[in-house]
Amino acid sequence: MAPPLGDIAHLGHVELLTPDLDRSVWFFTTLLGLTENGRSGDSVHLRTWDDYEHHSLTLTAHSTSGLRRTALRTSSEEALLRRVKELESAGRAGRWVEDEPGIGPLYVTSDPDGHELALYWESEWYEAPPGLRPGLKNQPQAKPGQGVGVRRLDHVNFLAADVDSNATFTRDLLGARPTEQIVLDSGKVAAQWLTFTNKSYDVVYTEDWTGSSGRLHHIAFATDTREDILRAADLCLDSDVFIETGPHKHAIQQTFFLYVYEPGGNRIELCNPLTRLVLAPDWPLITWTQAERARGQAWGLKTIESFHTHGTPPVD
Incomplete structure (x- = not known):
């Protein structure tokens, strides 16, 4: 039986690999209008202005391009554990990691094609610094003043x-x-x-x-x-x-x-x-x-x- 709609709340964020990290960061910040929200190792964490979480996109330096991870936030801790149980019962067992800033434990598995998927519940809500605070309290961040300003x-x-x-x-x-x-x-x-x-x-x-x-x-x-x-x-x-x-x-x-x-x-x-x-x-x-x-x-x-x-x- 298919699980109820709602255990997965929404698409959280993705991690892209790039052989030209500096230029990729330029593209997503200067041209599209994302905001840099921290770095860890060879990775840069970026966010769109209307996202409530720590990051929407991680760019990681690599020898080639591609997608490393797609992260999905669940609707509750109970929903996360339900999905983990069903994945393991279906032979799609994964592993628990805590390797992203602003995100709690992630259960990392993959689809049949090998795309890495990470499910998580705990998430740090973004608090804009003074220079990025919006005029409206129900908006996470001020709209960017440059680039496209993707939402x-x-x-x-x-x-x-x-x-x-x-x-x-x-x-x-x-x-x-x-x-x-x-x-x-x-x-x-x-x-x-x-x-x-x-x-x-x-x-x-x-x-x-x-x-x-x-x-x-x-x-x-x-x-x-x-x-x-x-x-x-x-x-x-x-x-x-x-x-x-x-x-x-x-x-x-x-x-x-x-x-x-x-x-x-x-x-x-x-x-x-x-x-x-x-x-x-x-x-x-x-x-x-x-x-x-x-x-x-x-x-x-x-x-x-x-x-x-x-x-x-x-x-x-």
Whole structure:
């Protein structure tokens, strides 16, 4: 039986690997508007202005790019222990660590594809220093005065050798519910969008055309408005940041988007999905056919080839 929706409260934060730490930090702070909130070893911890936790993103120096960890906060300590018990019963036993500032014990496991997932409950609420205190007491931090000013970490899109097994894991053991998917003429699930909340999606599994396991397609940050995404495109152009595609509108999930490569090589999406929520408790899974998906975006340019082939870490 699938666990009740709500044991996982939300997507907490992610850790990205980068071979160019300084330039990656520049991209996320100066261009996107995140705030640095501490360093530990070869890692830099950054936060979006509307996040209540210590960090939204950790950048870690590495020989290559990619995703090291995706952290999910549970809705209570009891919910955390329930998920740990179910994971261990299903053969997905992990390990307990305390290796992130502002975060209590994390239970680190992985999905069938090998993506590292960490579940936690204890979390330190951010208190802005004098220079970053907001004018409103119900806002964690003042809005940034530079860059795009992204509001929050929105979702993670995992590349997977087998979408169905990973989506099933996320549904049955973590309590996500699927909202949309792509099913090929062969019956194979090529992608599935899943949510832990009333957002239309928090995580996505997309077929890795290389057949590799454990890679990243992109992480996404939400903006306040569509105009912020247009501003981001101009800032990327001015700063010689590679724009892969967009701004366009997705047909699936209806997201207005821009995809760029940060200096470390990871694909980053800037998106504006803030007006679309899934409030129905009996939301039907929407299936897109191979022919419908081949039509591309709702509007804008056709999907370019690199969107299906680029992932991190890179493979030959």
